[in-house]
Amino acid sequence: MTELQALGLSVDLGSRHALAxxxxxxxxxxxxxxxxxxxxxxxxxxxxLAGLLEPTGGQVILAGQPVARMEGAERARAIAYLPQGxxxxxxxxxxxxxxxGRLPHGEKPDGLSSRGREAVAAAIRAVGLxxxxxxxATELSGGERxxxxxxxxxxxQAPLLLADEPVAALDPRHQLxxxxxxxxxxxxxxxxxxxxxxxxxxxxxxxxxxxxxxxxVAASGAPEAVLTEEGLxxxxxxxxxxxxxxxxxxxxxxxxxxxxxxxxx
Amino acid sequence: xxxAPGPASRPGARPPCRAFLxxxxxxxxxxxxDKINSRMRPSRLSLTLGLVLLxxxxxxxxxxxxxAPIAPVRAMTALVSDQGAATIVVRDIRLPRTLLALLxxxxxxxxxxxxxxxxxxxxxxxxxxxxxxxxxFGAVLVIYSGLVGALSWMLPFAAILGALASVxxxxxxxxxxxxxxxxVLSGLAVGSLAGAGTSLAISLSPxxxxxxxIVFWLLGSFEDRSMVxxxxxxxxxxxASGLVLASSxxxxxxxxxxxxxxxxxxxxxxxxxxxxxxxxxxxxASVAVAGSIGFVGLVAPHLVRPFAGYxxxxxxxxxxxxxxxxxxxxxxxxxxxxxxxxxxxGVLTAILGVPFFLWVIARRKAELSEMPA
Numbered sequence: 281m282t283e284l285q286a287l288g289l290s291v292d293l294g295s296r297h298a299l300a301x302x303x304x305x306x307x308x309x310x311x312x313x314x315x316x317x318x319x320x321x322x323x324x325x326x327x328x329l330a331g332l333l334e335p336t337g338g339q340v341i342l343a344g345q346p347v348a349r350m351e352g353a354e355r356a357r358a359i360a361y362l363p364q365g366x367x368x369x370x371x372x373x374x375x376x377x378x379x380x381g382r383l384p385h386g387e388k389p390d391g392l393s394s395r396g397r398e399a400v401a402a403a404i405r406a407v408g409l410x411x412x413x414x415x416x417a418t419e420l421s422g423g424e425r426x427x428x429x430x431x432x433x434x435x436x437q438a439p440l441l442l443a444d445e446p447v448a449a450l451d452p453r454h455q456l457x458x459x460x461x462x463x464x465x466x467x468x469x470x471x472x473x474x475x476x477x478x479x480x481x482x483x484x485x486x487x488x489x490x491x492x493x494x495x496x497v498a499a500s501g502a503p504e505a506v507l508t509e510e511g512l513x514x515x516x517x518x519x520x521x522x523x524x525x526x527x528x529x530x531x532x533x534x535x536x537x538x539x540x541x542x543x544x545x
Numbered sequence: 546x547x548x549a550p551g552p553a554s555r556p557g558a559r560p561p562c563r564a565f566l567x568x569x570x571x572x573x574x575x576x577x578x579d580k581i582n583s584r585m586r587p588s589r590l591s592l593t594l595g596l597v598l599l600x601x602x603x604x605x606x607x608x609x610x611x612x613a614p615i616a617p618v619r620a621m622t623a624l625v626s627d628q629g630a631a632t633i634v635v636r637d638i639r640l641p642r643t644l645l646a647l648l649x650x651x652x653x654x655x656x657x658x659x660x661x662x663x664x665x666x667x668x669x670x671x672x673x674x675x676x677x678x679x680x681x682f683g684a685v686l687v688i689y690s691g692l693v694g695a696l697s698w699m700l701p702f703a704a705i706l707g708a709l710a711s712v713x714x715x716x717x718x719x720x721x722x723x724x725x726x727x728x729v730l731s732g733l734a735v736g737s738l739a740g741a742g743t744s745l746a747i748s749l750s751p752x753x754x755x756x757x758x759i760v761f762w763l764l765g766s767f768e769d770r771s772m773v774x775x776x777x778x779x780x781x782x783x784x785a786s787g788l789v790l791a792s793s794x795x796x797x798x799x800x801x802x803x804x805x806x807x808x809x810x811x812x813x814x815x816x817x818x819x820x821x822x823x824x825x826x827x828x829x830a831s832v833a834v835a836g837s838i839g840f841v842g843l844v845a846p847h848l849v850r851p852f853a854g855y856x857x858x859x860x861x862x863x864x865x866x867x868x869x870x871x872x873x874x875x876x877x878x879x880x881x882x883x884x885x886x887x888x889x890x891g892v893l894t895a896i897l898g899v900p901f902f903l904w905v906i907a908r909r910k911a912e913l914s915e916m917p918a
Contacts, residue, residue, distance in 0.1 A: 388858070
């Protein structure tokens with residue numbers, strides 16, 4: 281099973297406790313969305329889950345094995361990680377950028393195995409970039425580039441996909457496209473987790489939402505259970521209106537609450 | 546774990562079929578014929594072959610060109626058999642400078658491409674770290690302290706230490722996530738400091754002849770070098786090449802940034818160490834035997850990218866070959882330019898290299914302003 285578990289996970293960044301004894305489980309076949317105010321520790325959590333950050337306490341367990349003890353390429357084959365606001369340094373063709381996802385399998389962009397080629401082609405198709413394979417990744421729009429980088433993560437064919445703000449700075453259409461890809465990945469049996477700020481979108485796509493606040497899991501569960509007006513007031517410091525529009529949860533942020541009424545800064 | 550369903554096996558999706566891949570092939574997408582071949586993925590093999598041929602031709606020219614008039618055929622014969630004076634000229638004077646130009650040009654091109662890949666920046670070069678000046682300072686310090694003569698194993702070690710110190714200082718001051726501007730300014734400062742140290746050593750020198758000698762040495766030249774110089778530099782250059790080439794896979798991943806590279810299993814710390822050590826050792830060894838020769842490492846990668854593509858790993862060896870060809874061509878040129886004494890090759894590379902540097906900045910200034918180093 282490719283279940284990812286955090287057990288008492290703590291991370292200190294300098295003198296700050298970025299994460300404090302986090303317990304959570306990411307399950308296969310589910311898209312888990314992590315929300316929380318700025319500075320809540322979302323990115324730190326993703327990096328720790330991906331094994332890119334040494335936990336100060338506790339551990340991350342993937343399929344019964346501590347991630348910290350996995351060797352680089354082995355970990356990379358198991359966990360695909362999409363960092364926030366990724367960029368491509370050189371005008372590499374889109375195909376080559378996506379093919380970099382095969383590096384953990386010991387395959388180079390100019391020396392892919394037939395399996396690797398199929399994985400890359402499938403990843404490119406999954407994000408709908410078939411017509412872009414030749415284009416230099418640096419010449420693409422932000423939305424197209426985000427899809428390229430997502431395809432790169434998919435090409436690894438890791439059972440686990442962690443995406444840090446994959447839809448930040450994307451237009452509404454690209455947000456839907458990317459989230460749809462993530463959802464399909466989950467439906468295909470992968471374990472998928474993404475950090476997001478748009479709560480309505482999160483509610484729409486997530487199977488489960490984890491609300492992170494001040495380095496702790498403040499709430500987790502189904503979107504309607506986590507995204508409550510009280511919860512948003514307490515952790516985001518906003519007065520919000522949560523409604524159900526034809527079975528869909530809609531969160532409208534009305535106004536910021538005065539700082540004294542908040543538990544978070 | 547690896548048997549987990551891939552994107553292609555999601556319900557309702559078409560299975561990854563040959564037809565799709567063939568379709569990609571037909572449209573020339575990959576490994577494409579027309580568009581990619583002309584713009585993105587031209588044959589690296591033909592580039593390598595072309596460079597090797599060019600280097601062969603330049604090497605032959607380098608053995609023929611010089612103040613002593615020796616006909617091409619005679620020069621080649623003199624290289625392999627005893628032809629009296631001609632053999633002495635070819636084997637003891639022209640062969641060492643040819644080999645040095647090749648070795649040093651190679652390592653400059655290679656480390657230039659490696660550092661540009663590491664810093665994800667087309668303006669990176671050892672000079673950005675002030676390494677050549679610091680290496681020169683290290684060597685000058687050893688010579689002036691009277692520890693050794695100008696032909697000693699201490700010399701490359703001192704130069705390498707100088708280069709390493711400058712890189713460490715730049716990285717410590719500018720920080721790892723420095724912008725290009727911060728990096729260039731730090732490198733400028735460290736290079737100036739090393740230059741000032743060298744000037745101080747020269748001005749304190751009691752021996753005017755040694756001063757002249759060291760000043761000319763600093764200008765960078767392959768004149769009057771012997772096989773001893775070649776043997777002094779070669780082991781270090783070979784070691785440095787090994788270090789830089791060992792980084793190639795990590796460099797590919799690094800094109801997507803440090804975080805992604807690590808998530809792809811690359812050991813970024815090791816990568817940085819390999820490249821910085823390779824650059825310092827290569828620069829130190831080169832400066833120790835040939836003085837300061839700049840801009841080859843900056844220019845060479847740019848010359849090969851239109852042919853080899855932008856993948857940093859695929860640029861490495863071609864950039865090394867281009868560097869070798871470039872420096873050898875420059876060394877032939879200084880012997881052909883009519884002047885009373887031979888123009889120093891370091892002067893020529895700077896005269897040609899600086900405008901190129903400015904041209905790259907002018908062409909890419911928009912993206913450079915945003916780019917982290």
